[in-house]
Amino acid sequence: MILRIYRTGEPLALFFLPVLASMLYAFRFLELPVLPEGPSAPLYTLIKPVLYRYPFMGVFTGISLIVWQSVLFSGLLNKQELTSKTAHVPALVYTVIAGGFFHAQGAHPVLFANLFILLALGQLLRVYRQKQVHAEVFNTGFWLGIAALFYWPGTLLLLCVWMGLGIMRTFVWREWLFPLLGFLVPILYAVFWYWWSDATDQWVQRFNVDVFYRSNIFNRKALYEAISIAFVGLILLFSIVLFFRKLIVNIKRVRNLKIILLIFSMGYAGLFVFSFFEMDQTYRPALLAFPVSYFMVFLFEDGKHRVREFLFYLLVLCLFFNSWMAWQVLKSHQ
Secondary structure (H helix, E strand, O other), X not given: OHHHHHXXXXXXXXXXXXXXXXXXXXXXXXXXXXXXXXXXXXXXXXXXXXXXXXXXXXXXXXXXXXXXXXXHHHHHHHHOOOOOOOOOHHHHHHHHHHHOOHHHOOOOHHHHHHHHHHHHHHHHHHHOOOOOOHHHHHHHHHHHHHHHOOOHHHXXXXXXXHHHHHHHOOXXXXXXXXXXXXXXXXXXXHXXXXXXXXXXHHHHHHHHHHHHOOOOOOOOOOHHHHHHHHHHHHHHXXXXXXXXXXXXXXXXXXXXXXXXHHHHHXXXXXXXXXHHHOOOOOOHHHHHHHHHHHHHHHHHOOOOXXXXXXXXXXXXXXXXXXXXXXXXXXXXXX
């Protein structure tokens, strides 16, 4: 029923997203999220004290960011006509994936960074077949720079921008320079602020702890987590196969834009692998919100197959059950 409503493309369907996100966060209201320990990236450092003082704000901020990102994600795909028809299925899928993992719920750095990465993607995809693109590529780098000030490893996605430009346009060195210049603007402002505040040592410490910390890679998963991961992975596998089947028959413009988003998905996968070496790993599922949602949209957008609709409802129930079990485990350890 819900999936059918979002396939219609009615604007009123978007008003249900906050309700859905709140339902997925239901157990987080009972067990407030723990903020990342140790130093954080500069912009997150400004927000962190408020979240420590008012823990409920972390829950409401997380819900708000997920809803905002889901609308941006849906608009990104629909505006570029990357889905079979204009609908809000991308927003629904993104809300479920981004908000469905209990340990990634809350206002953590990746959730803030994802917002600005989506804004950067929106600018990058506007470049296709335009004559003057200096403003768009500069803005792309600028938004990625802000994302990096929330989550340092997001800098990796700057490489994806250059790969995307290589697909859409012939090589012009100025166009490849502008994303870097845009990226450096917020970074240099942050460096200047730390220098002006005589806190350069704190800048270096934050970078070292955030990027070069090594933790235990092989963490044992509870049975309910393993089942949830396996189920989501299975649906993701079907979605990827369907994605490539559709990619072959797409027109050149749509195919190229889909490949660019595929490159960004691979970039996110790289960040996911990198997260195994970081201090705080609770946010790790949030790194997969974009790539998993991107592929699953092509599985759930088609309303002709009842099996796919059944799989979607199973996915929601699986993630809700995973959150309930995680909450039970946390409660038993108190």
